[in-house]
Amino acid sequence: MIDSLEQQLDSIQNASTLEDLQIATEALRDYYKVLHVVYHWVNSIGERFGAGTYSPEWVDRYVEKDYLRMDPVIYGCFQRFTPVIWKELDWSSKAARAMLGDALDHGLGNQGYTIPIRGPSGQFALFTLNNHAEDDAWTAFISDNARDLMILAHELNKKALEFEQWGDAATTPMLSPRELGAMTCLAKGMNRAQAAAEMQISEHTLRVYIESARHKLGAMNTTHAVARALSTGVIIV
């Protein structure tokens, strides 16, 4: 039993495999005396990865039911910089409440706290604590531990990065300034004529940029190219 934050951090920092992180989340669960501790991320092409104490059944069900698409936690964290207390999210939709009920049936607690961390290329990591508790008790617990949890989230994230070798700049294509300009105009809603006018070039030239950007981004069409440019962070609209 690990009984200090320092030791928890050490065990994370010394992790050399995903399994070590798995063990670390279990230790954190015991340390904080909560039901579940989970770290996971989703990258820009939808691959997932993680370590945590959710039961395999719940994870499978989550994937199977495609809860990712309507989970208020995901949705809430995606729109914010800051951590969220689950109770403060919008659970009004029927689907969200159904998911919550389903989660409770699979051994999750009614309270949660999730810290979002975002990366350069649409990577999106979540560090979650889940427990059974009254609203006040949970809020107080979070308030007491928020800073430590932030540090833990970042340390877990750092390790996960090492394992997955993210931030590999080679994978993010370099677009030329004009290509970036073209993508940006399109992302702003201009058509080719408008974008060409904006960039003060002929529409033919603009097309060259769009085409080359599309190839560099490995996109099927213009919409795809803009989507990739946005979600990999090469353009900002």
Add this chain to the structure above:
Amino acid sequence: MIDSLEQQLDSIQNASTLEDLQIATEALRDYYKVLHVVYHWVNSIGERFGAGTYSPEWVDRYVEKDYLRMDPVIYGCFQRFTPVIWKELDWSSKAARAMLGDALDHGLGNQGYTIPIRGPSGQFALFTLNNHAEDDAWTAFISDNARDLMILAHELNKKALEFEQWGDAATTPMLSPRELGAMTCLAKGMNRAQAAAEMQISEHTLRVYIESARHKLGAMNTTHAVARALSTGVIIV
């Protein structure tokens, strides 16, 4: 003189104006005994905002020379999740070294440490400490203070968000499940026929979803709609 981390955090949390944050960065500079402490961000439409101890001359020069476009710190932080020690970045390009020399002339130290924080729509915040020091001393200093600095960065960020009212979920339109599905398929690069097949509906029906999503998102065309859906976080690709 504020002489404990707790007091520093309190002064940030109690800030009610940007000037309070400015004072907080000055207090942090004195607390850590460094040359400069800066927090600033860039939002999705390129607006900047910040508080810090850089001289107005340097800030003006930075903007005037458009250093933002080639600053290795910006570039490095943009490609990483994790904080960067400036010395570890790639300063090989002529422009980068020229900028560094210019920075030293404007009162910056040779060492720096920058923590990037990313937001939902390309928002991008940086918290930087800058000082004159030997490599080893600086590395040791950072290693000792990394966790505290992370907490400080997040607290500053939280305040900055309050002032600017980002992440205002009320402004993001609600798309129906099918509309979300349609946008997601398009963002993945499918054309209408493929998306319709994927969603198991006729192409005509798919078009209705695209149209209604476009109207809800206030977009000029499909590409624009997908771009808005992505950058407001209503879909995840």
Add this chain to the structure above:
DNA sequence: TTCTTACTCCCCCAAAATAGTGAGTGAGAA
């Protein structure tokens, strides 16, 4: 120097997307 890369311009034609209509079902809310 040579070589690459970014930048600019032009053609043609098929394929895809868009705009403007329309209508009918079922579920849930007021």
Add this chain to the structure above:
DNA sequence: TTCTCACTCACTATTTTGGGGGAGTAAGAA
């Protein structure tokens, strides 16, 4: 109950995009 909204399907004409060519200049790197 009535009313709204999500969901499903259809037609026609017009505009926009996509894919295939080719070609020349200027700047910077090897």
